[in-house]
Amino acid sequence: MLEIKNLRCGYDSKFFLQDIDFKVEDGELIGIIGPNGSGKTTLLRAITRILKPKAGTILLENRNIWHMHFKELARKVAVVSQRSEGAVMSVEEFILLGRIPYYKRFQLIESKKDLDTAKRCMILTDTLKVKDQLMGQISGGERQLALIARALTQEPMLLLLDEPTTHLDITHQVRILDLVRKLNKELGLTVIMVLHDLNLASEYCHRLILLNGGRIQKEGKPEEVMDYRIIEDVYKTVVVVKKNPISSRPYIFTVSEEDKKRKEIRN
């Protein structure tokens, strides 16, 4: 589905991402993790064509994304970004904007298919009940759901999410990620998401890509990446890794400086 080869990418003349190489297969749910400033969002921005690579290629279904038409790419890849503005429009209007890549040149009004698709996506994301409210008036969780609904309205095959759970309480974190998992399982949507929370990433993703300083530090199943040595090395923090008793996925406990000292003395 997606293949990134030798990607080097950055802002101005500085290289930020280097030697990025990975493949994403159809139907995978991939998490990109890494400390602040490790290049997670930059990598997403490269995949969505906002940043032009300095070297290397990004292939979507074996075609270079830079050779695609803007609209064509938007029909295949949808993004749930944290940078979305537009607070003074209704949720429904906002979600309908996702149909833009499907409009014909002189089409002025949404077709029945556009409306139906939007409605289906609103039902799927449970945003139908807030459709007449303004984007700026709904809660953070609902806003995130509306963003996902708009992305789904684009009918993509690849969904990219940029930190979809930040600033949300655990109810909404779980709700959002359950939805993402459901989309991945039931609609066969391939998903790449940037996550800050290592435990959520470990819980939900099939595969993790750990970035550090603009390079891929480790890539693999959560059990392989969530090794305490790797995490301590990348995050420069002492951690303990245990299994989640329900899902038996790795779970990371942070250790405070005080506890660390106490333990060292005891030993």
Add this chain to the structure above:
Amino acid sequence: MSKRIIGWICWISVLCAALSIISLLALCIGPTAISVKKIFALLFEGRGTSEYSILFDIRLPRIILGFAIGGALSLAGVILQGMFRNPLVEPYTLGISGGAALGVCLNILFRLNRFIGPIGLPLSGFLGAVLIIVLIYSLSLKKGILRIQGLLLTGVMISFISASLIMLIMAISRIEDLHGIIFWIMGSLEEPNWTLIKIMVFVSIAGLFASYLYQRDLNAFMLGEEEALHLGINVERTKRILFVLASLLTGCSVSVAGIIGFVGLVVPHLVRMFVGRDHRILLVASYLVGGTFLIICDTMARTIIAPLELPVGVITGILGGTVFVYALTKRRIFLGEG
């Protein structure tokens, strides 16, 4: 959803009706009052009478020009506010009017009119505007990317520079030229040349159609440039085209009628309060309201102290500003953000 479309159609019909009524009234009102009935009578059999020439040589051209220019300026305002996502941008913020004014001032100062003839003033205004557009555009273009904020700042600076240059020209120009410069700067819809009026009408209406090719892009821009790109909009190309479109609309308006301020700033905001932010309705509604508004202002300008005429820019400023501040205090939903 169809409710929304019905709403739009209602708005458009109401605005068209208002435009026709206002235009008809503007035809009647003046130092020589002519009743509506008489207008129709004159239309068929009044050729040659003085009333006929008042109607069709004096009032009608102004009404048509007012419509075209009011519409063009409002449209340019909607486009620029939409693409900059900044509520304070108006067609004149970008320094285009300054360029046009400078062109006209130079023309008057050097008496170039003797060589070019009556269309010299608009022509020099237009050349000045185009020059400034090219200048601002190329200054803001870095590595193929049009930097929106840079564009805005450059525009404001160029405005200041040309304002200073105009003052310089006024300081050194002859007394008899001064009057011409000041009058031109204040703006007027008096334009005896039918060809120019026709060109303006054409540009204005063509601009409306062209803007509709980009209504979707403007809607996507509400979410920010990056999100517009995620929605499959060719952001860089769209920005360039919209900038050039808005500049041409402004440049033509300014060079025909001088600087008529405020229309391009106030009308889009007022319209947004009522019809919403969707550009599919906002563009045409602003166009109609802008045209109607300028016809009203111009009719007031030529009747309040008739037979003398007030500069129409004064009326648009006072009337537009007052209505706007009033609407602001009445309605809370307003600028918000982008």
